[in-house]
Amino acid sequence: MKKSVAILFALIISQFQAQQNAYYQQAAKYTMNIDVNAEKFTYQGNQTLQYTNNSPDELNVVYFHLYWNAFKPNSMMDQRxxxxxxxxxxxxxxxxxxxxxxIPKDQEGAQNIHWIKQNGKxxxxxxxxxVMKVYLSEPIKPNSTTTFTMDWDAVIPQQIRRSGRNNREGVDMTMSQWYPKIAEYDYDGWATFDxxxxxxxxxxxxxxxxIKINKDYVIGAGGILENPSEVKGYDANTKxxxxxxxxxxxxxTAKNMLDFAWAADREYVVKSFDVPEGPKVFLVYQNNDKTKVWEQAQPYITKYYQIMNSRFGKYAYPSYAFIQGGDGGMEYGMCTMILGESGDIESLMGLMVHEGSHSWYQQMLATNEPLRPWMDEGFTSYAESxxxxxxxPPKDPVANPFVGSLDGYRNFVKRGIEEPAVWLGDHHDNGTAYSFASYVKGELYLVQLGYIVGEENLAKIMKEYFAQWSMKHPTDRDFLHIAQKVSGMDLKWFHHYWINTTKTIDYGIKNVQYDAKSTTITLVNNSQVPMPIDFSVMTADKKIVTYQIPMNMTHTWKKIDAFGDFKTLNYWPWTQKEYTFTIPYTKSQLSVLGIDFSQRMADVNLADNVVEVK
Incomplete structure (x- = not known):
């Protein structure tokens, strides 16, 4: 009897734990009515929000973001x-x-909440x-839906960053993060970062x-315009x-995305075209001498989507809008706000490609950006490169597209101000350190991964990541799980070193001994991060042979990846400082030998990586 009870109890606990660990994500439906006073740069707003709690937790409070409260003197943003x-x-x-x-008093950002109700209370x-903390009149039980109604007014702030009025390119209103937005709730709790x-x-x-606004305005937004024939700019036969x-x-309208952003200006023009197999692309900008380069963008944007769809997974939404927002570049659902004035098409496309690629690594694969900015900015930068x-294409068709990022990282490390990528985005002490931790090290995370597991495996990893986690909220643990499963390698060590520390890679050639029938090479690990090594030789007759020296911590090694013939040697234990091996070539048969001919490994000192045989 006691044994049966124990077994039953164990089964109940096991089932409970399985339920607790099961993935879930919350859902929301916004219905908004907005009335804009364009002369005063204010608006009146009300919304109905249906919120579904798919978590196993009972919620007694909810949180909303009021981003525009940051744009005023002595705000937390100002203090930071x-x-x-x-x-x-x-x-x-x-x-x-x-x-x-x-910021003048009359141009301070404000979202003044008049009232909020839950199911009428x-x-x-x-x-x-x-952040707005709301105390509920009744708990939201697991797997149930509640309805919030809210009334508020807002002052559109002077544009300092991203949102606001009258930016430096003369766009009247950039309306991003502009409404009271419910915070995300997941296994880590409420995502209520200031x-x-x-x-x-x-x-x-x-x-x-x-949205009601003066009839002279044209609006660009991330969504589907349901009445193009009744407004300015979208239909030649508009009344x-x-x-x-x-x-x-x-x-x-828009479905299944993280936010809704828009911009409005009297001088906007709207141009559109269809990418084969989607999406429909809108270009919304002020058509003048400073934006003439936008006229050249269509074929590049078309090719961009075709590459992204093939390489990283198919874009899920019906349309996308590139909108002249007048301040840098920032991604939102089905659109981006970017600087419109650009001197050449490559500069404009660099901005469009980066922000557009956030549709993959921010919108569809919706990681928690404040918590893990490197997964968002870094993966997007990898796609951009x-x-x-x-x-x-560069003049050298075989050039590594990541060489610029690798060189930038090496130069930055020498400054001694690097901060770990694991840090929260807003909590980096140095703006440049944040950029390198999030953009550059996040990008190089994938470059190093390709070097370790092989480019063919990396391509499979990226596709499988999209297949499993598109339209969800993945974490780095989810990505690492897929990377290990596809490659068959243990990669936790790499993830720890690259994301959680600022330790560096630095291998070198310590000694080369030429003998009558062979050459013996000794390599040395001069720094703290262990890596497998691809060591290549170019023979006198220009043949390339690559010797893979695996690292024992991966337990499995890549089959083929690199230049020329590919051979695998015995592994190099990560605790061992030096590694010696012999190759069947004499000095007269060799032209060049060195570490990582592919130039993918983020070795911080390349001076001792190559030997020219003379």
Missing amino acids: VAGQGKNGDSRLQKDGISRLAS ELKFEIQET YVGREFHAPFSDFDVT INADKNKKSTWKW TVMNQLF
Whole structure:
């Protein structure tokens, strides 16, 4: 009897644990009505939000983001920028002083919440800087849906970063992160990071947004315009349907994306074209002498989507809009806001390709950006380098598209200010260190992975990652699980060194001994990060042979990957400082020998990696 009870108890515990560890994601449906006062740069808003709790937890509070509260003197963003001084984001400061400190009172960002209700019952809430905590009248039980209604007004801030009015390129309104947005809730709890300048996170949501604005305005947005024949810019036969206040009504919808962003300007033109097998692309910009290069973009954008769809997974949404937002570049659902004025097509496409690729590594594969910015910015940068190398091929057709990032990383390491990629995005002390940790080391994470497991395996990993986690919220653990499964290798050591530390790779050729019938080479690990080594030789008759020296921690090694003939030697234990091996070539038979002819390994000192045989 006791044994049976014990078995039953164990089964119950096992089932409970399985349920607790099962993946889930929350869902939301927004219905918004927005009335814009373009002269005063304000708007009135109300929304109905259906929120579904798919978690196993009962929720007694919810949180909303109020991002525009950051754009005022003495906000947390202002304090952060002031505290970092010249080490911070140069776009947020002038002469090392925060630009937010001088925003005029009437141009401060504000989202004034009048009331919020749950299923008709008014709720208590408190504003904590850019986060609103809401106390529920009734708990949201697991696998249930509740309805929030909310009324608010907002002041569109002076544009300091991303959102705002009258930016430096003359765009009237860039409306990003502009509405009270419910925070993401997952296994790690509520994602309630304060907005102090960097990235965003949210649950997948559906949007039904109605915007009333002066009839002279054209709107570009990430979504489907449901009434193009009633508004300016989208239909040659438009009969603008304006009300007595001379306002047009714009109706936008979007499904299963993280946010809804838009921009409005009287001078916008809208051009569109269809990419074969999707999506429909919209270009929304001020058509003038400074934006003429936009006219050249269509064939490059078409090829861009074809490469991305083939290499990384098919774009899931019906359309995408590149919108002149007037400040840097920032990705949103089905659109991006970018600088419109560009001197040449390659510069414009570099910006479009990077921001567009966030549709994969931010929207469809929706990682928590504030928590793991390297998975978002880094993977996007990898896609950018890959695609730009094909859109604008270098003179050397076999050039490694990541050489520039590798050289930049090596030069940066010498400055001694590197910070680990594992740090929270907003909590890096140095703006340049953040950029290298998130963009460059995130990109090189995949470059190093390709070097370790082989490019064929890396391509399979990226496709499988998309197949398993598209339209979900993956973590680095999920990606690593796929990488290990596809490659058959243990890769936890690599992930730890590259993401959690600032330790570096530095291998060198210590000695070369030429004998009558062979050559003996001794390699040395001069730094802290162990790596497998591809050691290649070029013979006098220009033949290349690559000797793979595996590392025992992977337990399995790549089969073929690199230049020329491929041979595998005995593994190099990671605890062993030096490694000696012999190859069946004499001095007269050799031209060049060295570590990593492919130039993928992020060795910080290349001076001792190659020997020319003379």
